[in-house]
Amino acid sequence: MTYATDPVQSDRSRDALTAAHLYYLQDLTMEAIAQELHTSRSSVSRLLSHARETGLVNIQIKSPLDAPSHLEQQIEARFQVTAHVVPVPDSASDVDRLERVALSVARILGQYFDSNMTMGIAWGSTMNAISRHVTPKQTHNSQVVQLNGAGNMRTTGLGYASEILGRFGTAFGAHVQQFPVPAFFDDPATKQALWRERSISRLIDMQATMDIALFGLGSPFSGVISRVYAGGYLEQAEFDALSTAGVVGDVATVFYRADGSTDGITLNERSTGPDFTVLRRTPRRICVVAGRSKLASLRGALAARLITDLFVDESTARALVEAP
Amino acid sequence: MTYATDPVQSDRSRDALTAAHLYYLQDLTMEAIAQELHTSRSSVSRLLSHARETGLVNIQIKSPLDAPSHLEQQIEARFQVTAHVVPVPDSASDVDRLERVALSVARILGQYFDSNMTMGIAWGSTMNAISRHVTPKQTHNSQVVQLNGAGNMRTTGLGYASEILGRFGTAFGAHVQQFPVPAFFDDPATKQALWRERSISRLIDMQATMDIALFGLGSPFSGVISRVYAGGYLEQAEFDALSTAGVVGDVATVFYRADGSTDGITLNERSTGPDFTVLRRTPRRICVVAGRSKLASLRGALAARLITDLFVDESTARALVEAP
């Protein structure tokens, strides 16, 4: 092996690969694998972890297509979205709920994203949780593009959002396209102007032609406050305006009402997220929701037809299919 | 759940599915899953086994495409086939070797076979070993068709071959097409006649249009005697004739020489396996080889261009790429 392909991790990865072969395809015990590889059992355990973490081993669960759960069928019938209900015990806390849904999504994501694709991603606590667990999958010529700005009066937002972006990017070996603008402009005219800049319009174009959008939901007026409202992005006056306008939630800092409408919500004109008419052209729009506090927001997003694929925890799913 | 889809195993499979979710997608411990499912940890362990065995959980190893092993690259370069080298320690016995290669193939097979496809399969010790381990995968409207007859002077062969066929069939939920003829006719004319029968020609047509062929190799003149030669299929005189004709192996009881040629091997006119010119039209032709005793036979099969995908144990692979 004097001319290995990747001098750095080639050895380790090659061992991990054979170990995975022996373990998952031939049912050998780690002890036995250790002997074949002339190393200790602990090292084999570590090799296998490594293999799983780097996406060398791919474990997927396949609903034998005939059997989406009862809940999933109901959701699909009523809202025309593909539903994935994540089993979570009713007793779980909201943080648990988020963590577990995020973990599931992170593991499945690779089945949707592939080479030559562009994925738009939002930011926020949901996206953050997912990003911390994405299972890597090597792709070529693919892009990860930020959907909305993350700056505010305190920071440029480049740290937080780009950390999330970056994790997706490295997991998929994709180019990362950051969106270096605030979440909301002070003056709509600035947005208009900037949108005409070639550097920015390039990004807007990518968003318009992306293959997948991945986002959580904001829910301004319910128990757990989304990052957008806690992080100093909005002033009290703006917040109140949303309230009087009847807003129930947002996707990438673009707001909507319970019936999915957005007309007359002036804040949207200053927001940097993609307009819903644009977003709706994206073939696959994956929405991740955890916790019943986001129920109203979810109903709105469904009404707005923003979602094609929904990941949701079990009890929220149950609540969703109960009377309006 | 009053109107479950499959009343029989619906409950068990549904539990197995959630258990798999919780275990593989959320990294819960079996103990924790047991609590959520209100059962004992042992039952969860069994549920998960069930999930794996029934193909509900799909574990696959992905060469990060850039890194096929050195050996695999060499084989691909020299013989224009996709190679899968199965790691097996050099110290392993030939039965071990076969068993381990077969296990690997059985686990991977589902990645090649899908709905609306037809797979032709041979019989013999290799195929038998594979059949005993195939991981199920549900498909629709797919067919498994026997490539060559299995009858001989002692039995109709329906038992042994159909057992193998059956295992593939049930694993994939495919229709099984048996081939109720002897391995070799006594008189070539009988074969010609029978081939014109509609019941048989229907089968021949299916073979001609199959999407995948799966077969092992026979090697008449080397250490381990293949089933064809041990099972009473050939008389001593026929065996000698093969020897003088320079035969080194067979695929589905059709024989070839070291250079891949078949002309003038009269036994082939009485054989029931598919003619190589027909076989070569099959888009994917998967050959499984274990043990260096099949090396000559493998070289011949490669020369005859019978193989598009090769599964082979490591040490045989090494021997293959060494001088002619």
Next chain:
DNA sequence: CGGCTCCTTGCACGTATGTTCAATCCGATT
């Protein structure tokens, strides 16, 4: 209704696996 078998369950045990820790190796820096 009883007795029969076959299947499923939870317990208990032994084995397999994950993880911590101290020792060691390696490469970089001085």
Next chain:
DNA sequence: AATCGGATTGAACATACGTGCAAGGAGCCG
């Protein structure tokens, strides 16, 4: 050459897991 920090290793320990077994059910005859 010497020293340092970080990464890797195997031993030991603590868990987690698979499986034989006896007990309990569910169906099926007699």
